[in-house]
Amino acid sequence: MADYHWPPADKCSLIGRRISRIDGPWKSSGRIQYSYDVNRPNMLHGKMVFSPYAHAKVVSIDTSAAEKMPGVKAVDIITEPGKEVFWAGHEVAAVAAETEEQARDAARRIQVRYEKLPHLVSDVDPRKAGEHTKQLAEQTDGNPDQALQQAEVTSEGEYGVPVITHCCLESHGQVAEWDGDNLTIYASTQNVSGMPAEMARAKIADSADKVRVLTPVMGGGFGSKFGADTWGLACARLAKKAGRPVKMMLERDQELMAAGARPSMYARVKVGAKKDGTLTGWTSESWGTGGPDAQGGAPNIPYVVRIPDRRAQHTAVLTNIGPARAWRAPNHPQMCLITMSALDDLAAKLAMDPVEMLQKNIQMTGQLAKTYSAELEKAAELMDWKKKWHPRGDKTPGPIKRGWGVSIHTWGGGGHPSNCNCTIQPDGSVSASLGSQDLGTGTRTVIGIITAETMGLPLEAVKVNIGDSKYPADGASGGSTTVGGVSASTRRAATAALNQLLDKVAPSLNAKPDELEAVDGQICVKGNPGRAISWKQACAKLGTASITGVGQRERGDDLISSGVGGAQMAEVSVDTETGLVQVDKLVAVQDCGLIIDLKTAESQVYGACIMGITYSLFEHKIMDEQTGRCLNADLEFYKLAGIGDFGDIVVHMMTGPGYDERGVIGLGEPPVISPGAAISNAVANAIGVRVPTLPLTPDKVLGALGKGAVA
Amino acid sequence: MAKLEDPKDPTQKSESQEKRGLRRREFVKLVGGTGVAATAQVLAGHQLAAARTTVPEEVRGSGKVVGPGPVEMTLRINGQAKKLTVEPRVTLLDALRNHLDLTGAKKVCDRGTCGACTIIVNGKPTYSCSVLAIEAADRDGKSGADIRTIEGLAPEGKLHPVSTAFVENDAQQCGFCTPGFVMSCAAYLETHRNPNVEEVKQALGGNLCRCGTYMGVRNAVVEAAMSMKGGRA
Numbered sequence: 001m002a003d004y005h006w007p008p009a010d011k012c013s014l015i016g017r018r019i020s021r022i023d024g025p026w027k028s029s030g031r032i033q034y035s036y037d038v039n040r041p042n043m044l045h046g047k048m049v050f051s052p053y054a055h056a057k058v059v060s061i062d063t064s065a066a067e068k069m070p071g072v073k074a075v076d077i078i079t080e081p082g083k084e085v086f087w088a089g090h091e092v093a094a095v096a097a098e099t100e101e102q103a104r105d106a107a108r109r110i111q112v113r114y115e116k117l118p119h120l121v122s123d124v125d126p127r128k129a130g131e132h133t134k135q136l137a138e139q140t141d142g143n144p145d146q147a148l149q150q151a152e153v154t155s156e157g158e159y160g161v162p163v164i165t166h167c168c169l170e171s172h173g174q175v176a177e178w179d180g181d182n183l184t185i186y187a188s189t190q191n192v193s194g195m196p197a198e199m200a201r202a203k204i205a206d207s208a209d210k211v212r213v214l215t216p217v218m219g220g221g222f223g224s225k226f227g228a229d230t231w232g233l234a235c236a237r238l239a240k241k242a243g244r245p246v247k248m249m250l251e252r253d254q255e256l257m258a259a260g261a262r263p264s265m266y267a268r269v270k271v272g273a274k275k276d277g278t279l280t281g282w283t284s285e286s287w288g289t290g291g292p293d294a295q296g297g298a299p300n301i302p303y304v305v306r307i308p309d310r311r312a313q314h315t316a317v318l319t320n321i322g323p324a325r326a327w328r329a330p331n332h333p334q335m336c337l338i339t340m341s342a343l344d345d346l347a348a349k350l351a352m353d354p355v356e357m358l359q360k361n362i363q364m365t366g367q368l369a370k371t372y373s374a375e376l377e378k379a380a381e382l383m384d385w386k387k388k389w390h391p392r393g394d395k396t397p398g399p400i401k402r403g404w405g406v407s408i409h410t411w412g413g414g415g416h417p418s419n420c421n422c423t424i425q426p427d428g429s430v431s432a433s434l435g436s437q438d439l440g441t442g443t444r445t446v447i448g449i450i451t452a453e454t455m456g457l458p459l460e461a462v463k464v465n466i467g468d469s470k471y472p473a474d475g476a477s478g479g480s481t482t483v484g485g486v487s488a489s490t491r492r493a494a495t496a497a498l499n500q501l502l503d504k505v506a507p508s509l510n511a512k513p514d515e516l517e518a519v520d521g522q523i524c525v526k527g528n529p530g531r532a533i534s535w536k537q538a539c540a541k542l543g544t545a546s547i548t549g550v551g552q553r554e555r556g557d558d559l560i561s562s563g564v565g566g567a568q569m570a571e572v573s574v575d576t577e578t579g580l581v582q583v584d585k586l587v588a589v590q591d592c593g594l595i596i597d598l599k600t601a602e603s604q605v606y607g608a609c610i611m612g613i614t615y616s617l618f619e620h621k622i623m624d625e626q627t628g629r630c631l632n633a634d635l636e637f638y639k640l641a642g643i644g645d646f647g648d649i650v651v652h653m654m655t656g657p658g659y660d661e662r663g664v665i666g667l668g669e670p671p672v673i674s675p676g677a678a679i680s681n682a683v684a685n686a687i688g689v690r691v692p693t694l695p696l697t698p699d700k701v702l703g704a705l706g707k708g709a710v711a
Numbered sequence: 712m713a714k715l716e717d718p719k720d721p722t723q724k725s726e727s728q729e730k731r732g733l734r735r736r737e738f739v740k741l742v743g744g745t746g747v748a749a750t751a752q753v754l755a756g757h758q759l760a761a762a763r764t765t766v767p768e769e770v771r772g773s774g775k776v777v778g779p780g781p782v783e784m785t786l787r788i789n790g791q792a793k794k795l796t797v798e799p800r801v802t803l804l805d806a807l808r809n810h811l812d813l814t815g816a817k818k819v820c821d822r823g824t825c826g827a828c829t830i831i832v833n834g835k836p837t838y839s840c841s842v843l844a845i846e847a848a849d850r851d852g853k854s855g856a857d858i859r860t861i862e863g864l865a866p867e868g869k870l871h872p873v874s875t876a877f878v879e880n881d882a883q884q885c886g887f888c889t890p891g892f893v894m895s896c897a898a899y900l901e902t903h904r905n906p907n908v909e910e911v912k913q914a915l916g917g918n919l920c921r922c923g924t925y926m927g928v929r930n931a932v933v934e935a936a937m938s939m940k941g942g943r944a
Contacts, residue, residue, distance in 0.1 A: 028877040028882075029815075029865065030815025030816075031862070034814075034887060099797075100805060220921050222921075440883075603884060603927065636820075642917075643925040646925075
């Protein structure tokens with residue numbers, strides 16, 4: 001019988017190679033339809049009505065004028081009169097009309113009367129938040145006060161990251177279409193298999209099995225697209241009322257106001273060490289907002305480097321900025337920025353190379369200490385750190401100062417629940433079916449590679465069926481758990497299918513099934529390629545019936561694991577006259593266990609680095625304290641980095657012995673964690689002072705320089 | 712299910728919509744592409760090569776009033792004349808996506824910033840969200856703008872060299888910005904045959920990606936240029 005364990009690297013023809021994503025041609029030819037592109041016969045367009053106030057009670061909603069508008073076919077109330085809205089952009093009502101323009105007109109004519117209530121949108125100081133705060137449980141290890149008293153050197157600082165948004169390019173939304181009691185939703189979702197049950201729970205459909213969700217591709221999620229959301233439910237209701245399909249995608253301002261925000265996090269930190277750089281104590285008072293409730297949780301800081309004596313207190317500020325959603329590696333970029341900035345400032349005080357300080361304390365990182373150490377060495381080599389790094393403050397003349405910074409990070413990964421059916425047809429065709437989804441990470445390609453590798457077939461011979469809730473249930477894509485989940489279930493399903501085929505074929509090769517293997521498009525006796533039959537001939541022996549292997553990610557599955565480390569280094573130039581920061585180079589060294597597709601894996605890291613540069617330099621959801629509204633709910637003023645807004649990015653994946661045998665581990669999130677800290681540290685190294693909060697905009701750089709100018 | 716009306720059939724639509732159209736408050740939204748693009752350049756550091764809104768000369772100042780109801784018009788798309796009936800306020804992007812089922816051009820910012828809706832109009836890469844359909848349509852007996860969308864870049868089932876280079880260099884993740892990038896690249900390479908990476912950064916400054924595929928894009932454009940030259944030789 002074929003063994004389900006991963007084959008060794010020298011036996012792999014596909015796994016671990018650089019392989020182009022299989023849905024690449026669909027995307028780059030513009031021919032694949034995203035939810036936003038689905039045009040059903042007789043389809044209506046839906047538009048939402050959002051609260052203009054950050055906090056208000058809905059007094060009344062008059063839809064009569066809107067209902068009389070040309071083309072209007074259905075109206076839906078989302079927030080009933082008497083209920084409160086908690087952020088500007090809170091969903092109130094929706095309308096469906098023949099054309100998008102008519103729907104937009106009608107949405108404007110829905111008359112909502114509000115009773116305005118006091119709001120809070122500022123998260124910069126919890127002392128000004130009054131009762132809108134919630135103290136979370138204090139975390140204490142050892143005796144931090146004593147440790148700091150006895151420390152030979154201490155450093156104090158304030159660091160922070162503001163609220164940013166997800167800003168998926170395909171906005172949230174869906175097309176909903178009813179056929180009797182049966183509902184089909186073309187949804188831009190990270191949770192294809194989970195949405196039917198959600199629709200049933202919300203009493204939209206009679207039962208989950210009457211709902212089908214289709215997501216062949218989706219235009220970005222980053223943690224913001226797990227649920228059907230109010231617009232999903234409203235869209236289904238509008239379609240039911242109108243008796244016609246309805247498309248309702250959020251407009252860009254709505255996307256930025258209501259459809260996703262990463263919690264802010266600020267902290268006052270005191271950290272202490274011995275003269276040799278050994279870290280001894282840490283105390284932090286942190287705060288931040290995850291919107292109207294205490295989402296986000298208390299940060300577990302110091303991050304990665306577990307200083308033995310520490311106390312971390314956290315205050316959640318409850319604001320009317322809109323609901324927080326999981327943002328690629330929830331909490332980690334914030335915790336990383338705060339911790340690595342504080343350690344970097346301490347190293348500067350000791351005039352110590354921060355890489356040396358991390359290496360000195362590497363045992364505090366726990367199980368991954370050896371990995372971090374090796375990654376720091378590799379990153380230093382790729383950055384030429386030892387030659388380039390200088391003590392804090394670039395002493396060279398001229399307004400452009402250059403600096404270097406470092407950071408390390410961790411993430412779990414693991415594998416979510418996953419089920420795969422792998423079918424071999426008598427004509428030799430092979431398919432793998434899972435109710436999973438590809439967010440652009442390469443999930444579809446990974447499934448194809450594993451199936452083809454298992455069958456000894458080229459990648460083109462395998463059909464991958466995902467993005468449809470009729471396929472075997474799969475987990476939501478969050479926490480970098482998808483690649484682990486689908487890799488385990490697919491490998492097991494493909495192996496099970498192959499073993500059934502080997503059973504059928506064995507007699508004709510005069511061998512036992514466990515003496516056979518599938519390689520190079522044929523079934524042969526192991527080590528004897530002469531005694532073989534082609535894949536097609538083998539499958540023909542199935543007669544008229546196909547065979548299906550069933551696989552699921554097992555509990556404690558030995559094909560996968562979790563827990564990765566990464567190290568990043570940034571090189572920046574700062575113009576001290578304009579305050580402009582340029583990231584000249586970012587080096588990212590990352591492990592993620594066994595890599596299935598090196599090309600798409602590297603793309604995840606490149607992409608995360610660029611997303612990291614973007615939040616380090618540009619991103620901030622800016623709220624107006626007076627009106628409570630978001631001031632930059634558009635792409636002119638909510639800024640994303642362009643192709644020319646950074647220099648070079650160097651990615652190195654840790655693979656081979658010591659890494660591969662750990663099995664598959666998720667990668668989507670970890671590399672987005674460190675850029676903020678590495679870049680902030682590089683800027684401090686360049687200009688000699690800390691710019692306390694991200695994004696590192698010119699005004700803040702100049703402000704920091706004003707407080708402590710470059711020597 | 713009963714046989715449904717085809718919403719894209721202009722003959723069905725025009726009758727009912729003409730009546731309704733007259734009653735409606737009129738609102739024509741024309742975003743000044745040049746102004747927006749210049750702002751983005753200063754604020755975001757996006758290095759836009761050029762502002763991309765193209766208003767055909769013959770439309771400007773013709774003095775003729777159309778609308779506010781739906782108007783029949785003809786667009787020249789991928790070498791074919793396409794008739795449709797839409798309100799004058801409908802953008803070229805919405806006309807393509809909602810009325811002609813050409814959904815390769817994507818709607819993201821809808822304000823001339825991100826480039827996801829990029830198509831090629833009269834040879835120039837153009838933000839289709841910032842042009843009204845009627846501006847690009849046939850007018851006064853003259854042919855309208857020559858509009859090329861990604862669907863017309865290569866025959867179905869075949870890939871344009873730029874699309875191939877995007878696949879090979881993994882210059883796409885979620886892929887939602889990709890058609891806009893491909894069209895910007897294709898238009899750029901028609902006039903610049905030997906770009907280096909620095910020039911690519913300038914040329915594609917008007918397209919935004921959230922997944923962070925820029926490293927792949929930088930390489931893809933250079934590679935596509937080489938393969939297109941090879942094809943011509």
